[in-house]
Amino acid sequence: MPLVPFEEITHLFAEFQHAAFRLETRRGYTTDREGERYKAFMRGIDPPPVPDNPWNTNVREKAAQGARFSRVRIVDDPPTDGQRFLMATASSNVAAGEDIRVLSRVVAQSVGLPDYDFWLFDSRLVARMHIDDTDTTIGVELIEDPSAVLAACRARDTAWPLATPSAAVWAQVRSSV
Numbered sequence: 771m772p773l774v775p776f777e778e779i780t781h782l783f784a785e786f787q788h789a790a791f792r793l794e795t796r797r798g799y800t801t802d803r804e805g806e807r808y809k810a811f812m813r814g815i816d817p818p819p820v821p822d823n824p825w826n827t828n829v830r831e832k833a834a835q836g837a838r839f840s841r842v843r844i845v846d847d848p849p850t851d852g853q854r855f856l857m858a859t860a861s862s863n864v865a866a867g868e869d870i871r872v873l874s875r876v877v878a879q880s881v882g883l884p885d886y887d888f889w890l891f892d893s894r895l896v897a898r899m900h901i902d903d904t905d906t907t908i909g910v911e912l913i914e915d916p917s918a919v920l921a922a923c924r925a926r927d928t929a930w931p932l933a934t935p936s937a938a939v940w941a942q943v944r945s946s947v
Contacts, residue, residue, distance in 0.1 A: 787837060792842075798850055848943075864936065
């Protein structure tokens with residue numbers, strides 16, 4: 771299946787009807803590391819909330835329509851800098867209406883979760899992220915094959931009850947630093 775640039779799927783985040791779920795498996799992302807908020811975080815500065823960025827605005831609008839954004843982030847023990855940054859910045863997303871949870875990599879591997887990132891839209895379309903060794907998204911594969919969609923639904927349904935709300939994990943991580 772051909773890969774498309776991520777920018778070509780952004781309309782899906784506004785067009786889905788019921789649920790958008792993300793499984794995040796990476797130890798970090800280039801787009802985060804290149805940003806000023808990440809650089810400040812690495813200098814010990816807590817990332818300020820960004821309630822009015824386009825992502826959070828869309829999450830609020832979709833939540834008002836009854837749709838749901840959720841994600842499970844797989845993290846290492848101890849979490850990498852990239853994973854710590856994602857937990858530190860999750861509060862803005864959560865305040866907008868996104869449910870973000872964290873799952874240990876050991877548990878994720880023990881239950882056979884995929885080792886790649888994806889978005890699942892309305893339990894009918896999978897947007898599998900193809901990410902290179904530098905943590906850069908090189909493209910997205912859109913998949914409607916029923917067996918692949920079912921596998922993504924099973925991954926979501928397996929991960930979700932095992933995961934812990936991000937804020938609770940972040941509080942533990944912060945207190946141990």
